[in-house]
Amino acid sequence: MLSMEMYPSLTLGPQRIGDCFYRDRPAPAHMPMFPPAACDMAAKALPQRMLPPPPNDPTTKTPKDQVKMELENASLWKQFTTVGTEMIITKKGRRMFPGLRLKLSGLNPSLRYLVLLDIVPLDNSRYRFQGGAWQAVGGAEARLPDRVFIHPDSPATGAHWQSRTISFHHAKLTNNTLDSQGHIILHSLHRYQPRIHVIEARDVLRWGGGQHSFVFPETQFLTVTAYQNNKITELKINSNPFAKGFREDGMNSKKQRDARQKRKICDGTETLDIVNCDPCDSTDLQPQQMTSATDLQALALASLPPMPNPSCGFRPEEAPYQASLIQEQPLDLGQAFIASHMSDIGISMANGMQDMPGSEVANLIEGSDTQAYTSNFPAVQANSSFPLAPLPQSSFLPVPDSSDTSNPQTIDYTPILSSSPTLSSSSNTPLLQQTTFTFPTPPPSNSSSPQPLLSSSPSYHTMPETISPHTPADASFHAPPSQSGLQDQISAHSLLNDQPLQGDSISSASNSPIDQSSAVFIYPNNLPVNPAPVTALSNYNLPLAPSLPCSLPTHGTSFSFPSVSPHMQSFPNMSSNPSHHAFNFQNLSHQTQAFPPSSFPHPSSLPHPHPSFQPSSCLAVPSSFQQSVSSAPSMPPTAYPQNLANPSNSSYPQVDISGIPQFNPAAHYRPEMVRHHPSLLPQLDPSLPSNLPSSNPPQSLYSAFPSYPLRLCQDPHPSLSLPFRHLYRQHQHVHAHPQGSYLDMSTRAVY
DNA sequence: TCTTCTTGCACTTTTGAATCGA
DNA sequence: ATCGATTCAAAAGTGCAAGAAG
Numbered sequence: 125m126l127s128m129e130m131y132p133s134l135t136l137g138p139q140r141i142g143d144c145f146y147r148d149r150p151a152p153a154h155m156p157m158f159p160p161a162a163c164d165m166a167a168k169a170l171p172q173r174m175l176p177p178p179p180n181d182p183t184t185k186t187p188k189d190q191v192k193m194e195l196e197n198a199s200l201w202k203q204f205t206t207v208g209t210e211m212i213i214t215k216k217g218r219r220m221f222p223g224l225r226l227k228l229s230g231l232n233p234s235l236r237y238l239v240l241l242d243i244v245p246l247d248n249s250r251y252r253f254q255g256g257a258w259q260a261v262g263g264a265e266a267r268l269p270d271r272v273f274i275h276p277d278s279p280a281t282g283a284h285w286q287s288r289t290i291s292f293h294h295a296k297l298t299n300n301t302l303d304s305q306g307h308i309i310l311h312s313l314h315r316y317q318p319r320i321h322v323i324e325a326r327d328v329l330r331w332g333g334g335q336h337s338f339v340f341p342e343t344q345f346l347t348v349t350a351y352q353n354n355k356i357t358e359l360k361i362n363s364n365p366f367a368k369g370f371r372e373d374g375m376n377s378k379k380q381r382d383a384r385q386k387r388k389i390c391d392g393t394e395t396l397d398i399v400n401c402d403p404c405d406s407t408d409l410q411p412q413q414m415t416s417a418t419d420l421q422a423l424a425l426a427s428l429p430p431m432p433n434p435s436c437g438f439r440p441e442e443a444p445y446q447a448s449l450i451q452e453q454p455l456d457l458g459q460a461f462i463a464s465h466m467s468d469i470g471i472s473m474a475n476g477m478q479d480m481p482g483s484e485v486a487n488l489i490e491g492s493d494t495q496a497y498t499s500n501f502p503a504v505q506a507n508s509s510f511p512l513a514p515l516p517q518s519s520f521l522p523v524p525d526s527s528d529t530s531n532p533q534t535i536d537y538t539p540i541l542s543s544s545p546t547l548s549s550s551s552n553t554p555l556l557q558q559t560t561f562t563f564p565t566p567p568p569s570n571s572s573s574p575q576p577l578l579s580s581s582p583s584y585h586t587m588p589e590t591i592s593p594h595t596p597a598d599a600s601f602h603a604p605p606s607q608s609g610l611q612d613q614i615s616a617h618s619l620l621n622d623q624p625l626q627g628d629s630i631s632s633a634s635n636s637p638i639d640q641s642s643a644v645f646i647y648p649n650n651l652p653v654n655p656a657p658v659t660a661l662s663n664y665n666l667p668l669a670p671s672l673p674c675s676l677p678t679h680g681t682s683f684s685f686p687s688v689s690p691h692m693q694s695f696p697n698m699s700s701n702p703s704h705h706a707f708n709f710q711n712l713s714h715q716t717q718a719f720p721p722s723s724f725p726h727p728s729s730l731p732h733p734h735p736s737f738q739p740s741s742c743l744a745v746p747s748s749f750q751q752s753v754s755s756a757p758s759m760p761p762t763a764y765p766q767n768l769a770n771p772s773n774s775s776y777p778q779v780d781i782s783g784i785p786q787f788n789p790a791a792h793y794r795p796e797m798v799r800h801h802p803s804l805l806p807q808l809d810p811s812l813p814s815n816l817p818s819s820n821p822p823q824s825l826y827s828a829f830p831s832y833p834l835r836l837c838q839d840p841h842p843s844l845s846l847p848f849r850h851l852y853r854q855h856q857h858v859h860a861h862p863q864g865s866y867l868d869m870s871t872r873a874v875y
Numbered sequence: 876t877c878t879t880c881t882t883g884c885a886c887t888t889t890t891g892a893a894t895c896g897a
Numbered sequence: 898a899t900c901g902a903t904t905c906a907a908a909a910g911t912g913c914a915a916g917a918a919g
Contacts, residue, residue, distance in 0.1 A: 219910070221910095312879080348879095349879065349880050365910090366910045369912085370887095370913075878918100882915090883916105885911100887910080887911070890908075892906085893906100895903075896903100897901085
């Protein structure tokens with residue numbers, strides 16, 4: 125279960141940059157960025173074009189198959205996942221607990237990387253905690269503009285990231301759709317999956333093109349405004365230091381609170397010891413306190429219902445509503461919207477910020493049971509005592525089954541425990557490295573094919589964002605008939621993929637229904653246990669993987685750099701290499717598409733195209749998928765360079781940013797400047813039915829979760845010193861509708 | 876009426892400034 | 898004057914519970 129999925133869904137395309145800050149001509153009065161003011165400023169300040177990385181630069185290539193990410197506190201996450209992780213969201217923003225504590229390896233120590241966190245919906249359902257279990261009760265709320273939290277240390281060298289624990293404990297979740305603090309906005313009672321993205325930045329002004337995305341299925345959670353499952357509350361109290369007061373021996377424990385209440389009632393002036401006020405206090409103390417990690421785990425395990433019949437958690441099989449396909453939601457930095465700190469990047473870089481000790485390193489609140497995912501995946505199989513999960517036999521394209529409406533969809537977290545090899549024995553933690561891709565978000569689950577919520581498939585893949593144009597198309601991946609009028613959009617998008625780097629064209633096809641390759645997920649409704657292999661094939665026409673009709677075309681791939689500090693100009697690379705005097709997003713335009721797993725270059729995959737699918741009991745990969753994988757010719761490891769040199773990228777001439785006023789470090793960015801522009805919200809789509817028959821299960825408010833491009837935006841707040849902190853991923857071309865929204869590839873959101 | 880969300884409360888931890896002494 | 902250790906207070910993070918809102 126401790127699976128780390130890597131998928132090159134990050135799409136950073138220069139073609140979209142021009143839409144924002146980089147234009148062929150001097151910045152016009154209006155920039156399609158938000159906030160407009162900041163965008164205009166940035167547009168005037170930034171170079172007109174982004175430069176691609178130096179062609180055939182071996183140093184720019186980071187072997188993707190070597191990049192590994194470990195979830196340090198995986199066991200803690202597993203404890204929560206077993207019960208059904210709930211995350212409190214508040215208007216002011218709430219930190220995540222457990223937090224994401226990660227270890228990175230395999231990075232080029234000398235190269236710089238950005239580490240980003242985004243959280244994407246797992247399905248299109250809204251949940252309710254009933255009868256001790258979470259049940260899908262209707263369609264999800266309209267998706268809000270996605271935000272991405274950029275680790276404060278970003279950008280930093282690979283040595284920096286690898287020398288310490290990477291923690292995102294500063295990231296906050298909020299349900300305030302108007303949040304201006306840069307928190308990640310989520311809907312309550314929805315299921316989400318955090319994703320970690322590692323983006324290579326050759327230097328301050330150049331994106332190296334290396335993109336790595338990781339998903340830890342055990343980190344998926346349900347958002348709530350108040351804890352629904354008392355087991356989660358118990359776990360949180362016993363695990364979170366800030367909640368110590370609520371423990372049995374804490375001053376804010378139930379006992380103490382009752383005592384205080386009693387004291388208030390009796391006599392407000394009484395000065396009795398609150399402990400003694402409780403008649404049962406001194407003699408009722410529990411001998412053991414669940415404070416240690418061992419105790420916590422014991423607690424979690426003890427509190428778990430019987431495996432076969434979990435008393436709590438999700439029960440997907442009971443879901444009344446068919447989870448519609450959730451498209452992979454690639455992180456599109458092309459539309460990245462940086463809320464703040466952009467101006468500080470240059471300074472930080474110049475000062476060697478990457479060497480600064482991360483504040484997160486000291487964070488030891490959470491356990492450090494690191495789960496390593498390396499190329500030793502086969503070991504999982506050997507060590508795994510869990511039976512293989514039944515592979516979906518259904519077709520790739522999940523079809524909503526109205527008959528299932530009678531059965532509320534519930535999600536059972538319990539299976540994850542058994543399915544996770546690491547949980548049983550951390551020492552035997554399988555090292556997983558795969559050459560296949562998994563989808564960040566599972567396709568809609570088929571109620572008829574219930575799968576464990578967290579099918580703990582130890583399939584964590586390291587995939588190159590790009591593959592060789594010679595990558596054979598896998599017949600097993602067939603794009604489902606497009607629906608909802610998206611066909612044209614998709615088609616147009618496919619055409620664009622052929623020329624991803626041309627001007628303002630929308631290059632990314634990562635989110636096309638194809639991309640989702642949902643076909644590989646028979647159901648999941650849970651994390652891609654056995655995620656379908658996905659890779660960036662934006663520049664190549666590959667067979668479209670089956671996906672739900674809701675699948676939407678990918679987002680644009682523009683990446684706008686609001687500002688660059690003058691310090692950047694002094695950056696060694698920049699000075700030494702004139703070509704570096706420009707932002708390079710060339711390689712960030714990788715497109716994610718479903719493709720045969722065998723196409724992935726990892727050597728280990730050659731003998732075993734999908735070793736990850738075999739060992740884990742949670743592998744929900746359709747047999748057809750595996751077959752296709754095995755049948756697909758193996759691709760040479762070197763066939764898919766991380767940085768795919770694309771001559772077309774050179775269309776962006778070098779730009780000397782020196783003298784650009786906006787690069788002044790004095791320019792600051794303020795989160796408050798980032799607000800939800802109306803245009804960012806889904807627009808009503810008159811073409812879609814406004815009402816659904818009451819007899820039918822509630823439809824998702826949105827047909828699918830298209831990829832939402834990121835937009836970078838300057839944050840003029842002077843007080844913020846953290847560089848590159850937030851990216852706001854905004855909906856692009858999304859038409860909201862009471863029942864859903866869809867991407868409009870023909871138009872582009874203008875902020 | 877029920878469910879969900881908001882808000883205030885009490886508690887804890889974290890953080891940074893202030894203080895003190897070597 | 899500098900440095901390190903200690904103290905203190907403010908800020909921030911918790912869950913709980915009552916009440917409000919839909």
